[in-house]
Amino acid sequence: MIPETETFQQFQAIALDLLAQAQLFLAALLRPWNAYQVGIALALFALAHGLAALARPRAHDWIRGREGWPKWRIRVLVLLHRRLRMIFFVALAWLVVWTMREFTWPSRSYILSIVASLATAWLFIAVATRLITNPILQSVVRYGAWTWVTLSIVGLTDETREVLENVSLSLGETRLTAWLAVQAAITLTLLIAVARFLAMTSAARIRRNDAISPSMQVLAVKVLQMLFYGGAFFLGLRLAGVDLTGLAVLSGAIGVGLGFGLQKVVSNLVSGIIILLDKSIKPGDVISLGDTFGWINALGARYVSITTRDGKEYLIPNEDLITGQVVNWSHSNDFVRLDIFFGTAYADDPHLVRRIAVEAAARTGRVLADRPPVCHIVGFGDSSVDYILRFWIRDPAGGLTNIRGNVYLALWDAFKDHGISIPFPQREVRVLEGATLPTRGAPGTGALP
Known part of the structure; x- marks a missing residue:
């Protein structure tokens, strides 16, 4: 027979304690006043549902x-507006609890106060977690926070903490427990949510500042x-009690390995910082890189x-963009000169x-009027007198091929009207x-038919 370990005995004791408390709670529900409180809570929920159904259309019209x-x-x-039923239920529950405490014994409203506290906590957590935009993270934080608040209200936090502390993993001299992992997860989640809110708010203010260049x-x-x-x-790790000394040594070793394996990634990161600092390109610029011509939407880290x-x-x-030759059509200014070539017959007057x-x-x-087009003869070809027509635009983001095509069409119409x-x-x-x-030959002789 395998002897029981100390950890297993602790688990067994905690489980028996929780089972005993659950039996006491179920037995307490069978008492008359406790059953009445459960019935009152159900009646209040039905009343809150009806009030919410009546108030939603009017509230919707008022909001619009x-x-x-x-x-x-x-x-x-x-x-x-989406939480009207819970808002009505919380208000009605606390109103009934306050009334019963005034006119009867506090023990006769004990279960109702627990229900009201749970409903209030759920309402507050449901509203607060709406600040988290990630659906998965929002669900994890919402149900995790509500579970912990529920345990706090019913008085089971000490037992739960004891269970989580007994679930551990030893790495050398470091002992990692499930309780420490839960603390770190909750603390990191809250701090990252705050950091995300601060980052989004700061980014919005920076983008509204016209004195700062886009890059x-x-x-x-x-x-x-x-x-x-x-x-x-x-x-978050520090507040959760995680020793960062070992993490610093581990991160240094990992950094050395990643430095060799991720040279391109690091090069792109550094190149991105250089691009932002020297302002060579910025969002909205029109650039050409090899056969690629277009405008910049965003500058990423990579x-x-x-x-x-x-x-x-x-x-x-x-x-x-750092090592290659890049044509920035709008780096220092938006003026762009375009050239098109054409030819006319020798019989036409070149002037x-x-x-x-x-x-x-x-x-x-x-085509800009303040920088008028010019036309020059560039050579005498075999069949035509060759010309170059140069003109300026200041909106390269609007396209280059289309404006060239429009000028060619204008030349075609003008030459047709003047007989050129x-x-x-x-x-x-x-x-x-x-x-x-x-002129005619037999098949197979090679003569023309």
């Missing part, structure tokens, strides 16, 4: 009429996020998001062609003296 109110206030009202806004937001989340993590004119989104590593080309380009939308022809290559074929061209 608050057009000039801030969004956060409307969201709070919507949240309370510096991104850098400031990233730095604040690192500080808030890093501080919340280490502070990559830059670029959207092209055809709707494709490219994630370019930060290192490529007239230049004037018509300049006028046609000037009439095209997006656009030649195409022509070739002359001469038949040497004494040569003959067969």
Whole structure:
């Protein structure tokens, strides 16, 4: 027969104690006044359900009429609107508990006070956890907090803590218990939620500040996020009682290994910081990198998001933007000069062609008038006189191919109106003296049919 260990005996004692308390609680429910309190609680819940059903339509119409109110206030009202039944139940339960304490013995409202306390805790936790946007994290925090509050109200916290402390894992001289893990999880969750709220609020204020450039806004937001989340993590572990000395040694060893295995990742992180500091590119800039042409959506820690004119989104590593040749069409200013080439017949007057080309380009939308187009002859080709037409725009984010196409169409219409022809290559074929061209031949002879 296997002897019982000390830990098993402690578990057995705690389990027997909890079982005894549960039996006492069930036996207490069979007493008349306790049964009456359970019936009163059910009646109050039914009454709260009816009141909420009557109040919801009117409250909904009243909320919809608050057009000039801030969004956060409307969201709070919507949240309370969804919890009307619980709000009515909590109010009615405490009203009945206060009345019974005034006119009867306190023991005759004991169960009702527990029910009212549990309902109040659930209502407060349900409203408070709405600040957490992650659905999974929100559910974990909500049900975990309500479980702990329930244990506190019914007086089982000491037994629960004793059970969790007996579940442990020893690593050398360090002993990790389930109670320590629960404390660390709760503390980290709360601190990370606070850090997230502070980071979002700070980011919104930074983005509203027009005095800060877009690249510096991104850098400031990233730095604040690192500080808030890093501080919340280490502070949470410290408050939970975790010894950070061993963690520092372990993180140093892991850092050395990751330094060799994640060189590209670290390079991209450092390159991202350099890009933000030197302001070479920023959100909204139009850039060309190889065959990729588009505007920058966001600057990430590892990559830059670029959207092209055809709707494709490219994630370019930060290192490529540092080491490669990047064309920033809007780095220091938004002015961009575009060149298009065309040719006309030798019979057309080149002075007239230049004037018509300049006028046609000037009439095209997006072409700047304060920097007028110019047209020059660049050569005499085999079949045409070759020209270059140069014009300026200041909105490269609007596209380059489309404005070139519009100018070409304007040239086509203008040349057609003035009778200027656009030649195409022509070739002359001469038949040497004494040569003959067969006009018809037998199959297989190679003669033309």
